[in-house]
Amino acid sequence: MEDKISTAEKKVLVEMVRLTQKRGMRGSEGDWKEFLISRDPKFGASMCDPSKRPNDLLIAFLKTFSKEDDLMFLDKILQCNEKRNVVKQVSQKTSDNESPEQRLVRLTLEHPQYPLEYSFPSYEKGWIVTKFSQKSKALKSNAIYAIDCEMVLCEDGTENLVRVCMVDRDLQVKIDELVNPRKAIKDYRTDITGISPGDLDGVTCSLVDVQRSITKLLSHGTILAGHSLNNDLQALKLDHTRVIDTSFIFKYSNGSIYRRPSLNKLCKSVLGYDLREEGASHNCLDDARAAMKLVLAKLESKADDVIAIVDEDTPQIGMEKLLLHRIPINVPSEALAGVIPGDFTIELKPPKRGQGGDIYSAFAVFKNSKEARQAFEQIEGNPNEDSSGRPQKLVRFQRSGSIVSIFVRTMGANDFAEKVSSRKRDLEVIESLVMSKKQKTDQKIEMETISNSSRCCNHVEEVERLKQELKQKEDSSHCCDHLKEVESLKEDLRRKDYELSILRKAITVGKKENRKRKGKK
Numbered sequence: 455m456e457d458k459i460s461t462a463e464k465k466v467l468v469e470m471v472r473l474t475q476k477r478g479m480r481g482s483e484g485d486w487k488e489f490l491i492s493r494d495p496k497f498g499a500s501m502c503d504p505s506k507r508p509n510d511l512l513i514a515f516l517k518t519f520s521k522e523d524d525l526m527f528l529d530k531i532l533q534c535n536e537k538r539n540v541v542k543q544v545s546q547k548t549s550d551n552e553s554p555e556q557r558l559v560r561l562t563l564e565h566p567q568y569p570l571e572y573s574f575p576s577y578e579k580g581w582i583v584t585k586f587s588q589k590s591k592a593l594k595s596n597a598i599y600a601i602d603c604e605m606v607l608c609e610d611g612t613e614n615l616v617r618v619c620m621v622d623r624d625l626q627v628k629i630d631e632l633v634n635p636r637k638a639i640k641d642y643r644t645d646i647t648g649i650s651p652g653d654l655d656g657v658t659c660s661l662v663d664v665q666r667s668i669t670k671l672l673s674h675g676t677i678l679a680g681h682s683l684n685n686d687l688q689a690l691k692l693d694h695t696r697v698i699d700t701s702f703i704f705k706y707s708n709g710s711i712y713r714r715p716s717l718n719k720l721c722k723s724v725l726g727y728d729l730r731e732e733g734a735s736h737n738c739l740d741d742a743r744a745a746m747k748l749v750l751a752k753l754e755s756k757a758d759d760v761i762a763i764v765d766e767d768t769p770q771i772g773m774e775k776l777l778l779h780r781i782p783i784n785v786p787s788e789a790l791a792g793v794i795p796g797d798f799t800i801e802l803k804p805p806k807r808g809q810g811g812d813i814y815s816a817f818a819v820f821k822n823s824k825e826a827r828q829a830f831e832q833i834e835g836n837p838n839e840d841s842s843g844r845p846q847k848l849v850r851f852q853r854s855g856s857i858v859s860i861f862v863r864t865m866g867a868n869d870f871a872e873k874v875s876s877r878k879r880d881l882e883v884i885e886s887l888v889m890s891k892k893q894k895t896d897q898k899i900e901m902e903t904i905s906n907s908s909r910c911c912n913h914v915e916e917v918e919r920l921k922q923e924l925k926q927k928e929d930s931s932h933c934c935d936h937l938k939e940v941e942s943l944k945e946d947l948r949r950k951d952y953e954l955s956i957l958r959k960a961i962t963v964g965k966k967e968n969r970k971r972k973g974k975k
Contacts, residue, residue, distance in 0.1 A: 464505075467512040470531050471504040473570055474519075477527070478783040478812035481518025489515050530573040554753045555596040555677055558698045565702040571684040576693040582665050583693040584672050595675040598623050598698070600746035601668075602738050603686040604647040607792050609638040611854045615689045616642075616649050618664050619738040620671070621746055629667055630739060632657045643792060648735040665692060679749045681717040681741065685788045700748045716799035716819075717744055724751055774826050775801075775865040777846075779815040785858055787816055793851050794818050794862065796829040817865070830864055 475486050483489045487499035493511065504512055519525060552560075562568065576583050604617040614635035620628045632649075634657045644650050672678060672694060679698040680686050687694065701714040704724065721729040721744050729744055730737065776798075778790060787800045803815040820826040835847030846863030 464509055464512075466532070466535050467509055467516070468504045469535075469569055470516060470528060471512055473531060473573075474516075474528075476570060476783065476814075479519065479524055479527075481515065481524070482520060483515075483518045486515060489518065526575065526577050527573060529577075530575070531569050533573075535569070553594075553596050555598060555698075556594070558703055558749065558752060559677060559696050562697055562699045562702045565699070568702070572687075572697075574684075574688065574693045576691075578691075580661075581691045581693060582669055584669060584695065595677070595696075597674070597676040598679055598746070598749060599628060599671055599676055600679040600742045600749065601629075601683070601686055602680060602741040602745065603689045604649060604736065604738050605689050606635065606639050606643055606647060606649065607641040608635060609640045611852050611856075612637070613689065613789070613792075615661055615664070616647060616654065617738045618668075618686075618690065619742040620668065621739070621742050623746065623750070625743050625746060627739065628671060629664070631659050631664060631667075633659050633661060633664055636660065641792060644735060645795075646736050646791065648737055661691065665690065668692065679745055681720070681745045681748075682714070682788075688788075698749055700745050703752060704748070714799070714801070717741060718797075718821075719799075720744075720748055724748060774820045774823050776818040776820075776826055776830055777803075777815065777863050777865055778818060779803075779861050779863070780813050781816060781860050782858060783812045783814055785853060785860075789853060790816065790818070790860075793833075793849060793860070794829055795832045796820060796825055798825075798829070818862075827864070830862065833862055835862065 471486055479485065481489070483492055486504070487502055490502060490507075491498045493514070501507070516528065519528065574581070599620050599622055601618065601620045603615055603619075605613040606616050608614050614637055615633045616635060617632050619630045622628055632654060634654055639651075639654075642649050642651060668690065669692075675696060677696045677698055678694050679700065681700045683697055683699045683701075687697075700717070700720065704715055704720055715723075718729050721727055725744070725747055729740065776794065778794070781790070787802060790800055798818045798820045801817040801819050803817060818826075818829070820829065830845075830847070833847050833849060835849035837845065837847050840846050840861070840863055844863055846861050848859060849862055850857055850859050852858070
């Protein structure tokens with residue numbers, strides 16, 4: 455029993471540390487990597503996978519956080535795990551007769567992205583948390599409602615609710631309300647929301663009114679369903695435990711947790727119809743009904759495994775995407791919908807092993823390459839090129855009162871080929887620099903090591919030169935004329951740092967090989 459408890463605790467601690475990395479959180483001893491360097495000089499950040507670290511070290515790191523917002527976030531992660539445990543307990547008690555509805559709730563809460571997407575700041579003013587006793591019959595309720603919301607961008611940079619639709623299991627409308635955000639609206643996002651200036655004239659319904667209506671329907675443990683439901687709950691400022699997220703219970707055939715199927719593709723693949731005609735705006739009520747239909751289809755299929763969604767754009771893989779990179783970690787993926795024009799879904803780009811920091815990357819996935827190309831052309835931003843000469847744009851937008859900058863660039867099938875060939879080239883560089891003992895004599899190995907050291911020194915000097923030049927440029931980066939050059943220098947610096955790390959690895963391997971041969975002699 456102790457082993458099981460220890461394993462469960464370990465899983466929660468690892469999850470908490472990884473989420474702090476994802477959000478770029480820093481405690482009194484820095485972020486996770488900086489903490490490891492100070493606490494474990496021997497291994498440092500070379501072994502940064504939290505699952506390979508002891509519990510006491512993970513706990514010590516989490517104790518370095520003292521800011522109220524950080525503590526609140528960590529507490530929300532614990533609450534998410536408590537929700538999971540409650541659902542598991544109910545599932546274990548019912549075991550063989552777990553209802554299909556309860557199984558979908560469990561699949562949603564067990565999804566690896568659930569703690570990150572559903573860790574709401576429900577401790578803030580204005581939030582409603584639905585509560586009911588764990589021992590009550592509410593946890594066994596199979597009643598389901600599906601919901602969808604539309605949001606507009608307001609002048610203060612916040613997104614606010616303007617319409618909410620809720621349907622029951624028979625697709626009958628329970629709620630269909632326009633909501634007055636009571637703020638000056640900057641962008642109605644008509645192509646997405648279907649709301650135009652003038653539609654809200656005379657509307658008196660407020661967020662509080664909607665919260666009151668919804669909580670009455672959910673008061674007896676009713677299950678709430680939706681597609682990427684976390685976005686709707688965020689807009690409603692509503693934290694509900696029993697949820698079914700159709701973007702979690704269906705997945706692509708490759709099984710990637712980072713790519714969640716769009717509602718359009720699910721309707722076409724699972725239900726056999728197009729949710730909306732090309733170019734038509736979203737309809738909140740149609741989306742709510744579509745989410746309910748998907749849940750019902752899942753329940754009626756009685757399948758143990760999730761239904762695989764086939765990507766219909768496979769023949770031109772990559773061409774239908776735009777790469778969004780250097781996105782600040784405090785900008786959620788759903789906020790990118792107002793930055794890029796067109797109809798697309800956001801696919802988070804898997805982080806590299808051991809990668810943390812305060813930025814992340816994502817793909818905007820369109821129906822086809824034509825729409826992706828048109829969207830890139832319509833994006834308002836400063837055109838430039840990345841380090842490989844591919845076209846991209848520097849896009850700036852306002853969020854929460856501050857200016858956010860991200861890069862958007864085109865994609866193509868050759869991008870994927872380049873990744874493979876790049877890795878091969880890196881291996882070839884190392885193999886050419888580090889010769890095996892069967893191929894080279896001690897003298898040649900020593901000469902190779904000296905040569906590598908010289909090249910490494912040259913790279914160090916060049917990196918330092920670039921850093922100095924970058925610093926000078928950044929000092930005057932307020933001038934628009936220097937901005938493009940500063941970004942170019944940053945790309946060069948990152949590339950040189952990478953080449954430097956490759957050379958250092960090659961030198962280390964060469965020296966070890968040399969010492970082994972000398973030891974044998």
